[in-house]
Amino acid sequence: MPLPEKALIAQIRRLAKPPMRRQSGTVGPVRNAVLTGIGDDCAVLRLLPRHEFLVTTDFTLEGIHFRRDWHPPESVGHRCLARGLSDIAAMGGEPVAAFLSLALPRDLPQSWVARFLGGLISLAKKNGITLAGGDTAESPDGILADIMVVGTSPKGKSVLRSGARPGDRVFVSGRLGGSAAAVLRMRTKPKKKLNPRDFSRHFYPEPRIEVGRALREKGLASAMIDTSDGLSTDLGHLCQESGVGAEIDAALIPRARIEKSAREVDLDLALHGGEDYELLFTVPPGKRVPSQLAGVALTHIGQITRGKKVFLCTGPNLARELEPKGWEHFRGR
Amino acid sequence: MPLPEKALIAQIRRLAKPPMRRQSGTVGPVRNAVLTGIGDDCAVLRLLPRHEFLVTTDFTLEGIHFRRDWHPPESVGHRCLARGLSDIAAMGGEPVAAFLSLALPRDLPQSWVARFLGGLISLAKKNGITLAGGDTAESPDGILADIMVVGTSPKGKSVLRSGARPGDRVFVSGRLGGSAAAVLRMRTKPKKKLNPRDFSRHFYPEPRIEVGRALREKGLASAMIDTSDGLSTDLGHLCQESGVGAEIDAALIPRARIEKSAREVDLDLALHGGEDYELLFTVPPGKRVPSQLAGVALTHIGQITRGKKVFLCTGPNLARELEPKGWEHFRGR
Numbered sequence: 001m002p003l004p005e006k007a008l009i010a011q012i013r014r015l016a017k018p019p020m021r022r023q024s025g026t027v028g029p030v031r032n033a034v035l036t037g038i039g040d041d042c043a044v045l046r047l048l049p050r051h052e053f054l055v056t057t058d059f060t061l062e063g064i065h066f067r068r069d070w071h072p073p074e075s076v077g078h079r080c081l082a083r084g085l086s087d088i089a090a091m092g093g094e095p096v097a098a099f100l101s102l103a104l105p106r107d108l109p110q111s112w113v114a115r116f117l118g119g120l121i122s123l124a125k126k127n128g129i130t131l132a133g134g135d136t137a138e139s140p141d142g143i144l145a146d147i148m149v150v151g152t153s154p155k156g157k158s159v160l161r162s163g164a165r166p167g168d169r170v171f172v173s174g175r176l177g178g179s180a181a182a183v184l185r186m187r188t189k190p191k192k193k194l195n196p197r198d199f200s201r202h203f204y205p206e207p208r209i210e211v212g213r214a215l216r217e218k219g220l221a222s223a224m225i226d227t228s229d230g231l232s233t234d235l236g237h238l239c240q241e242s243g244v245g246a247e248i249d250a251a252l253i254p255r256a257r258i259e260k261s262a263r264e265v266d267l268d269l270a271l272h273g274g275e276d277y278e279l280l281f282t283v284p285p286g287k288r289v290p291s292q293l294a295g296v297a298l299t300h301i302g303q304i305t306r307g308k309k310v311f312l313c314t315g316p317n318l319a320r321e322l323e324p325k326g327w328e329h330f331r332g333r
Numbered sequence: 334m335p336l337p338e339k340a341l342i343a344q345i346r347r348l349a350k351p352p353m354r355r356q357s358g359t360v361g362p363v364r365n366a367v368l369t370g371i372g373d374d375c376a377v378l379r380l381l382p383r384h385e386f387l388v389t390t391d392f393t394l395e396g397i398h399f400r401r402d403w404h405p406p407e408s409v410g411h412r413c414l415a416r417g418l419s420d421i422a423a424m425g426g427e428p429v430a431a432f433l434s435l436a437l438p439r440d441l442p443q444s445w446v447a448r449f450l451g452g453l454i455s456l457a458k459k460n461g462i463t464l465a466g467g468d469t470a471e472s473p474d475g476i477l478a479d480i481m482v483v484g485t486s487p488k489g490k491s492v493l494r495s496g497a498r499p500g501d502r503v504f505v506s507g508r509l510g511g512s513a514a515a516v517l518r519m520r521t522k523p524k525k526k527l528n529p530r531d532f533s534r535h536f537y538p539e540p541r542i543e544v545g546r547a548l549r550e551k552g553l554a555s556a557m558i559d560t561s562d563g564l565s566t567d568l569g570h571l572c573q574e575s576g577v578g579a580e581i582d583a584a585l586i587p588r589a590r591i592e593k594s595a596r597e598v599d600l601d602l603a604l605h606g607g608e609d610y611e612l613l614f615t616v617p618p619g620k621r622v623p624s625q626l627a628g629v630a631l632t633h634i635g636q637i638t639r640g641k642k643v644f645l646c647t648g649p650n651l652a653r654e655l656e657p658k659g660w661e662h663f664r665g666r
Contacts, residue, residue: 035385036491036493039494039495039574040424040493040494040495040574041389041420041421041423041424041494041557041558041559042387042388042389042420042421042423042424042426042484042491043387043388043389044385044386044387044424044491044493045385045386045387045388046385046386046488047380047386049382052368052377052378052379053377053378053379053380053386053483054375054376054377054378055375055376055378055430055432055465055466055481055483056374056375056376056466057432057434057466057467057468057479057481058434058468059434059436059468059470059477059479061436061470061472061473061477062473063473064436064470064471064472064473065470087374087375088374088375090374090375091373091374091375091377093375097388099388099390099481101390101391101392101434101479103392103394103397103477132388133388133389133390134390135390135391135392135479137392137394137397137398138397139394139397140394140395140396140397140474140475141473141474141475142473142474144392144394144436144477146390146392146434146468146479148388148390148432148481150386150388151375155379158369158375158377160369160373160377161372161373161374162372162373224374225374226374241372241373
């Protein structure tokens with residue numbers, strides 16, 4: 001049984017720790033932007049001058065985004081926050097604070113909640129952000145979480161999805177399909193527990209905050225999105241918002257290696273598997289892109305075109321339209 | 334069956350309408366603070382200089398916060414947003430934008446969703462705010478909504494819960510217990526449909542944005558909270574955050590009148606019934622409080638004391654400790 005609401009809020013407040021108040025007159029780091037956190041009707045945030053606010057929100061629902069028998073509670077908490085942080089990364093932003101709405105069924109063991117919060121708050125601290133508020137409720141069925149992450153970037157510098165132009169090159173960070181490979185394995189062998197360390201991109205994905213920020217600071221990315229739904233779907237979103245098309249080369253797509261083997265995942269997983277939380281971005285002609293940023297590889301996989309469609313080149317003079325076949329939510333529980 | 338995710342987002346985007354871009358160099362109204370709304374990884378917000386950001390988040394869960402057989406969809410949408418707006422009002426803030434996370438069961442009729450969004454967006458427009466983003470998902474069971482509202486107030490001027498001092502007077506806006514009276518009626522006669530117009534404080538509560546703003550502008554309120562959980566619980570919260578106690582007078586509590594009758598609700602409903610979304614605030618000695626603000630009555634109901642407890646005076650020299658018996662969520666469905 002989870003703690004009563006008041007005790008749960010007290011627990012979260014203790015774990016989240018009250019943020020330091022910024023000294024008046026000094027310009028503190030962004031993480032001191034939270035003036036009033038948990039314990040009031042609203043959180044109160046302040047920003048550096050000449051900055052704009054970024055806001056994103058993402059559900060994490062039992063049976064849809066995770067399964068209690070597959071995912072350790074720490075992983076669920078980590079992934080819950082990672083989803084929001086990754087959206088901030090995809091704008092080239094700096095995360096500031098998170099807000100967690102959490103509804104719990106009456107029969108949930110208190111230890112599950114403590115481990116979930118542990119995973120979430122550990123990732124928050126790693127990224128220098130404060131858990132600054134949220135809501136708690138009893139859930140009619142299953143664990144329901146909604147994470148909101150607030151970030152910041154210098155005015156007018158946020159990298160939008162809509163900035164890609166014909167002739168821009170398409171890049172992706174890291175490797176794709178690793179998260180979907182874990183899901184596939186759990187689906188085909190539901191009884192066999194995976195070792196989260198062998199599939200860390202699924203269980204403990206690191207949002208690419210530093211990569212996104214560096215791309216924004218260097219003025220390299222004309223448009224950016226994170227690969228939360230899968231390359232085919234997310235490239236489609238980017239092209240739609242920019243009013244362009246794209247051609248990507250199947251042979252260039254960096255595929256994840258699973259477990260300790262050197263074997264790469266199938267192309268389909270790299271194309272359509274979601275939840276890798278890598279960055280997909282476009283770069284105007286003439287700008288040099290380093291082979292890696294913040295220790296993460298950047299790979300050139302194609303270019304933006306005048307059309308409205310996305311094509312996949314599979315060989316010399318061989319191309320087919322790439323339908324968005326984004327990652328499907330977990331079905332059943 | 335609800336629309337597929339992509340079509341649902343398109344519908345919400347259409348209803349929410351893209352916000353106007355603020356002309357560069359001019360200082361537009363707050364409602365033009367949303368530069369990039371639905372359609373990117375994050376929404377991008379800008380604020381007037383020398384303002385701070387307020388953030389609040391609130392669940393609306395089927396079977397916990399509403400019942401589909403009791404509440405018209407428009408009312409569910411209205412109440413969902415009203416919860417967040419009321420938190421902004423309780424800081425003396427100005428609402429700017431809302432973010433809606435919405436998870437829907439597969440068998441939900443599309444008309445329900447359209448009417449829910451209609452109720453929510455109608456209240457958003459009335460308050461001059463933009464629905465600027467959110468998330469959609471399939472729900473494993475029941476309708477799940479989480480609303481986030483972002484607001485603003487001049488730096489250092491937000492009215493916190495923690496500012497009450499011994500000797501301050503306690504006030505409440507409007508009348509209390511009207512919402513709980515509707516819940517009680519529906520519980521005792523579950524088959525009989527209520528006319529929402531007879532119980533508008535329950536079905537279509539107006540968040541007290543103007544009252545909260547006026548109290549902040551006039552520098553009247555030393556501390557403030559909204560009565561979402563019920564007077565006894567919310568006064569307890571305010572006292573706890575301020576490190577004080579309070580005495581309130583049972584005879585002074587403004588009780589709601591239900592339906593067209595002149596009959597007032599029972600004292601217990603006014604003391605413990607939640608979801609009235611009135612403002613409960615404290616005023617330092619010497620400051621004059623008008624009998625109404627923005628057309629809403631303000632009633633003096635007691636004072637802040639040095640102790641840590643809250644007492645209810647029920648007659649000359651008669652007082653008992655007022656336990657927080659906040660509003661219980663709906664049980665079952």
